[in-house]
Amino acid sequence: MPKVLFLAELDKPMAEWDLPGHNRWHPEIPAQVGVKPGEDFRVECQEWTDGQIGNTDDAADVAGVDLSRAHVLSGPIAIKGAEPGDLLVVDILDLGPLRSWGYTGIFSRTNGGGFLTDVFPEAQKAVWDFHGIYTDSRHIPGVRFAGLSHPGLIGCAPSEDLLARWNAREQALIATDPGRVPPLALPPLERNAVLGTLKGAARDRVAREAARTIPPREHGGNVDIKNLSCGTRIFFPVYVRDALLSVGDLHFSQGDGEITFCGAIEMAGWIDLGVDVIKGGMARYGITSPVFKPGPVEPRYLEFLTFEGISVEEGRNYYLDATVAYRQAALNAIRYLTHFGYTAEQAYLLLGAAPVEGRIGGVVDIPNACVSLAIPTAIFDRPVLPV
Structure with missing residues (x-):
C-alpha cells in the first residue's frame, strides 16, 4: 500500500x-x-x-x-x-x-x-x-x-x-x-x-x-x-x-x-x-x-434503453441548446420509469447515481439540438422494455 x-x-x-x-x-x-x-x-x-x-x-x-x-x-x-x-x-x-x-x-x-x-x-x-x-x-x-x-x-x-x-x-x-x-x-x-x-x-x-x-x-x-x-x-x-x-x-x-x-x-x-x-x-x-x-476500468453493460431529448420545452424552441435537450431526455426517462413501479423522485435519484450514459447527438441541425440519455437495462431486476 x-x-x-x-x-x-x-x-x-x-x-x-x-x-x-x-x-x-x-x-x-x-x-x-x-x-x-x-x-x-x-x-x-x-x-x-x-x-x-x-x-x-x-x-x-x-x-x-x-x-x-x-x-x-x-x-x-x-x-x-x-x-x-x-x-x-x-x-x-x-x-x-x-x-x-x-x-x-x-x-x-x-x-x-x-x-x-x-x-x-x-x-x-x-x-x-x-x-x-x-x-x-x-x-x-x-x-x-x-x-x-x-x-x-x-x-x-x-x-x-x-x-x-x-x-x-x-x-x-x-x-x-x-x-x-x-x-x-x-x-x-x-x-x-x-x-x-x-x-x-x-x-x-x-x-x-x-x-x-x-x-x-x-x-x-x-x-x-x-x-x-x-x-x-x-x-x-x-x-x-x-x-x-x-x-x-x-x-x-x-x-x-x-x-x-x-x-x-x-x-x-x-x-x-x-x-x-x-x-x-x-x-x-x-x-x-x-x-x-480515462482508464480502462468500467462496468460492462451491453444493452441500454436510450431516451431522446431535443431543445424544445413547453412548446418553445431553444436554438441548438444542449442543456434544454438533456433536461428533456432526463424528463422523458423519468416519466417512463414511473410506469415500472418507481416514483418520479426515485427515478430522478437513479439517473444521478447509476452508470447512465449521456451523449450529444447533434448541435448543427437547426433549430434543435439532440441529446440522448441511456440507462443500462441490466441494473433492473425486472424487464423494463415496452412489450
Missing part, C-alpha cells in the same frame, strides 16, 4: 482535524504535505459536505445541509519542483470507500437546487449499501449495479491572477440576476471557510478572497467526470509553485451530468495517486485546462 499522506478524521468536522484540508480555492492556502515527482501515495477524503449527511431514511439532513462547508478537500499537496507553466501528470491508481455506504441527494430548490429543481424542488435522499464493486439501495428497490468509482473533484491551486478572473466573471454573472433562486453562482464566503493551517489576519483575508469549490474551472476542480476511474491519467496545468494538488468529493458511482446536484453516490473514501511533471508542458502542448485520458 502506498504511504498515507492525508488521514480523514470522519468523526469530526474538517476544521477540527489535526491536519485540516480546505474548502475554498486560493494560492495562499499552504501545502500540508509534499511529494516528489515519481512518487505514489494515498489520500483519505471525507464526503463532500463534511459529514453532514447520515445513513438514515429521513432527508432532513439534505434539506438543511450547510453548503458553506463544502466541498471539503484533502490537500494541498506540494509536488516538489513543479512550476507555473509545467504540466502536472496525475495517475489515479486505485480508490475505494472508507465506509460501507454512500448516498445520493436531491437538494432543495432553496438550498443548492439541481438540474431539474423546478420539477423537483423538495429534498430527497437515497442511501446505498456497498457490496464489493456492487451497490443497492433500500430506497430504490429492484436495482443493483456495479459502480464506476472516481474523484468528483481534483485540481491544482489557481494563481492570484486566475483567481481574480474567476471572481470577477462569476460576480458579473450573479449581477445579471442577483435574486435568482438557486443563485447563478456563489461568490467568496468567509463563513465556515477552512483554509488548512492559515491563521490570523492572513487567514481572514484569504477567506474573503477565496473561490468556492462548487464549479469546475480551468484548473480542474469539480469536473464530475464519471470515467476518471482507476487507470486514468490527468494532465493539469500548473499555475503556482509546487502545483498544490487537492482532491475530494469521491463517488462510488455517477450518471453523466450528476443531475440531482448531489447526484452521484457520495462517499468518504481513499484514493491512491501517482504524480510526475512535464516541464514547460503548458506552452509545448497549448494546454490551459486539464486533459484527461
Whole structure:
C-alpha cells in the first residue's frame, strides 16, 4: 500500500482535524504535505459536505445541509519542483470507500437546487449499501449495479491572477440576476471557510478572497467526470509553485451530468495517486485546462434503453441548446420509469447515481439540438422494455 499522506478524521468536522484540508480555492492556502515527482501515495477524503449527511431514511439532513462547508478537500499537496507553466501528470491508481455506504441527494430548490429543481424542488435522499464493486439501495428497490468509482473533484491551486478572473466573471454573472433562486453562482464566503493551517489576519483575508469549490474551472476542480476511474491519467496545468494538488468529493458511482446536484453516490473514501511533471508542458502542448485520458476500468453493460431529448420545452424552441435537450431526455426517462413501479423522485435519484450514459447527438441541425440519455437495462431486476 502506498504511504498515507492525508488521514480523514470522519468523526469530526474538517476544521477540527489535526491536519485540516480546505474548502475554498486560493494560492495562499499552504501545502500540508509534499511529494516528489515519481512518487505514489494515498489520500483519505471525507464526503463532500463534511459529514453532514447520515445513513438514515429521513432527508432532513439534505434539506438543511450547510453548503458553506463544502466541498471539503484533502490537500494541498506540494509536488516538489513543479512550476507555473509545467504540466502536472496525475495517475489515479486505485480508490475505494472508507465506509460501507454512500448516498445520493436531491437538494432543495432553496438550498443548492439541481438540474431539474423546478420539477423537483423538495429534498430527497437515497442511501446505498456497498457490496464489493456492487451497490443497492433500500430506497430504490429492484436495482443493483456495479459502480464506476472516481474523484468528483481534483485540481491544482489557481494563481492570484486566475483567481481574480474567476471572481470577477462569476460576480458579473450573479449581477445579471442577483435574486435568482438557486443563485447563478456563489461568490467568496468567509463563513465556515477552512483554509488548512492559515491563521490570523492572513487567514481572514484569504477567506474573503477565496473561490468556492462548487464549479469546475480551468484548473480542474469539480469536473464530475464519471470515467476518471482507476487507470486514468490527468494532465493539469500548473499555475503556482509546487502545483498544490487537492482532491475530494469521491463517488462510488455517477450518471453523466450528476443531475440531482448531489447526484452521484457520495462517499468518504481513499484514493491512491501517482504524480510526475512535464516541464514547460503548458506552452509545448497549448494546454490551459486539464486533459484527461480515462482508464480502462468500467462496468460492462451491453444493452441500454436510450431516451431522446431535443431543445424544445413547453412548446418553445431553444436554438441548438444542449442543456434544454438533456433536461428533456432526463424528463422523458423519468416519466417512463414511473410506469415500472418507481416514483418520479426515485427515478430522478437513479439517473444521478447509476452508470447512465449521456451523449450529444447533434448541435448543427437547426433549430434543435439532440441529446440522448441511456440507462443500462441490466441494473433492473425486472424487464423494463415496452412489450
